[in-house]
Amino acid sequence: MDSLIACKGLRHAYGRKQVLHGLTFSVESGGIFGLLGKNGAGKSTAINILMGFLRPSGGTCRVLGEESHALSPEVRSRIGLLQEGFVQYDFMRVAELERYYAPFYPRWNREVFYDLIGRMQMPDTRRLSAMSNGQRSQVVLGLIMAQMPELMILDDYSMGLDVGYRRLFVDFLREYVTLHGTTVLLTSHVVQELDRVIDRMVVLKEGRVCACMGKREFMDSFRCCSFRRTPASLSMKSDDTVRSIEHTAKTTFVHGFFSEQEIAAYLERHQVPASGLVSVPMSFEDAFVGLTGKY
């Protein structure tokens, strides 16, 4: 498969503060790719580099074969970009927006746009500034879809949307991707909803990639086990096997890419009593928090 996005050793710093420490990941053609991470993980910086608004301090980031900070107009026309907060020319009316963008995209499909607008039963004479956040999100999604892009980059598509509009947005996106085979890279703060959206993902933690795989593979291989809390368990440190450790009053929880047998052997090796060791079932959100930690 061709890589639509290929980041290699991507580094970035604001002044002396290093925020990305050599990210390496790629996004292949087809499907929905999630770029996940907690606040401050470097997600926004990575997205800004991918969108061409930042030049990385080091490493390379290529989007559709070109350096992301110097994308040609031709390549930009193949990328549908949703800015965080559904930034758009809100002084324009719906029809004006459609007319404005159409000449810039060779594969512009106004039927796709008006199909989505039509579903909202909203007049195309309405100004974007007069719309609710939800309505605006649909218009912006419609504009991106009408571009018929090869790659969509959706930066925090869920920001400011209630659950209904988030669902609507995801449903339209899924439908569109299935129909047109567009590749999507997205970020969102609402991780639990990504479970039904993304196919593959890269998870950032403190400016580093801590997981890059298919979502199903992640959910199959990432485990949470609990056992009785002891002084030895309290002194455990996270490492390559145990990605995070949490303690409640009586129980210790460990997360990592291991099986129940592997973690039992690990605890024995580290002389941590594993009485009551059981596997704990997790949702996608639980697994994400287990991987990245609560703090």
Add this chain to the structure above:
Amino acid sequence: MTKQQLRSLISKEWIKLRSGIWLLPLLLLYAAADSLLALHSLQRAYGSFGLWETIVFRQPQFFGSYFLVVVCAVLIGFLQAWPESQGKRLRLLYHTPIEPVSGIAVMLATGTILLLLVNIAATALFLGTMQWFHFPREIIHPAFLTVLPWILLSIAAYYSSVAFFSSGSPGVRLLIGAALYPIWNMLGARGAYGLYEHSIWIYGVAAFLFVFVACYAILHYMRHAALGSAFVFSRMITIILAICGLGSVLLALYWKIAMPADPHSSMHFSPVYRQFVLGDFPASQGSAPDGEPRYRLENGTTLSREQYRAALPFLYVRDLVKWEMFPESIGGVAISALEAERAWQFVRLSSFNWNCPSPMLHMLLESNPEGARLQKPGDFFRISDGGYGIGFITPHDGNNDRRKSRAFTEALGKAGFIYPVQAVGGNPDVRKRYDAGYFLADARGSLFQMRMVDGKPSCRRLDGAIDGAVRHIHVKEHHREEYYGFVVTDSSLYAVMQKEGVLKNMPVGRFSADDVALALWSDILFTSVSMEPAERYNAGRSGIAMTPDLRILHRFMQPTDAAYLESVRVLKTFAAFLFPVQIVQELPGSSFRYLQVRFAEPVPAALSGSVFALVLSALISRLGLRRRRVSDYALVAVFGLTALLVLLLSETDAFLSFTRRN
């Protein structure tokens, strides 16, 4: 960019502009109505002639409302830039599949065209208003030259407002302010008509350079991404404009603070001592009162106040009479106090009088009025037909009085006048006792007197010829009837002797019409001249005493106060160190405005300033506060500390984020 894309971008500009574009015609109509009503009220109060007379001799700013074109420019800039840049909307421009510079160019071109249309409409309304009152070209042209700087200012203001509203960066906004403020002061200033006559194009170039400020402010948003030569070039121009602007402001401020008080002094030729007597009037220091005046003779002999006044009996006749000190004779000539009081004449001539816009129209009085007083005529005259005629024009309808024009043109010709007219001068003041009419220099350098007697032309040629191009003819009737006035050429001063009807070259030595301030004293015994250049600290004052028939009797050179000269020299050296390149818009001895960029003198001080700024810049860079480009060092090398200051100002964003992080 395809035609459809261009159309699309233009439609976006229209969508942004439509919300406020309707204000533009309203503002223009207000400006037109305001100036029309101002002229109308003058006409109603003083009549058509009074209106023209007010405009010609008082030059009121009746068109002040046309400054609204600048407001229009700011409005257009706001309407275009604000919606484009709110939130993170500039990102939309950068992601649009065209070169960002093309998108910016369409935005600025649309605004510029709209602004030019606004200015064309304003010009049409202005000219229409002037035509309504039948003003001739001679009035319209200088008046329009006074509005034109505002039009140029509107261009700079438009680009600056686009830049200001497009950028959220404090550093960029500071640069915009530094660049715009001085040009706002220069072009927004109100004054006599037509002062920008010779240099308006330089201001025009400066105004259009602000397009790069707008480009820079918009491109600055993407400064962290890949930016091409457009960003680098526009940044360079913006920083140079800010350096020039800030430099001119700081330099003016420097001189306001540092300039030592000019020591006032007087120099008069004494008919008693037969040498010049000098008065020094120390300037006040801060809130302290002025120091005691000191009086002395050329040779340094100190005089008391009474002795000083007794040395100048014509000038201080009343004091001397009061003190019962007035002599029975002066210089061997018996004279009464009453005679002495009326026996002298004083004339000041300055290069500011002729290095200024020419009079718009002339007013030829009737030299033989019916009553005792002179009266204003019902018309004005001008030099017409490219200098080959005299044209009288009537204010109530703006028409030429062909009959009268022909009569005066022919009368001059019959008197031997060779057209074209080289220069003309007169004193159209009805408060004077008699009228000498106008004096005209012809193509061969002969001087002619033209008067209107009983409504008919009376012209005569004066004896003597003028050598060189005539810069100015100064006419001032006086009860002594010794001089009609003076003729100024590039390097000579001629007296127009009234009784003899001849021109006499005054032996004033080194005379430069470009830069001179001259005071002439004449009484029944002597004529004296004191002369100095406008920039006094460069040279002293020379005094020449002559006989009434202008033979030199005595010369004296009064050097400028040495302490004053030294302090000015030190201040100039320090100014050169601080501001190696200086931007000024005044020329010594000229009322015209010239925008000039010049390397400061003394050159070694200016070079030292540049080197010092370079070293300081390198030190700041080494401390890790800022990594500089080669072009930045080049700017610092040329513009010195001002460039460094502007570069630091442009880095306000980095400084603010640094302080926020710490």
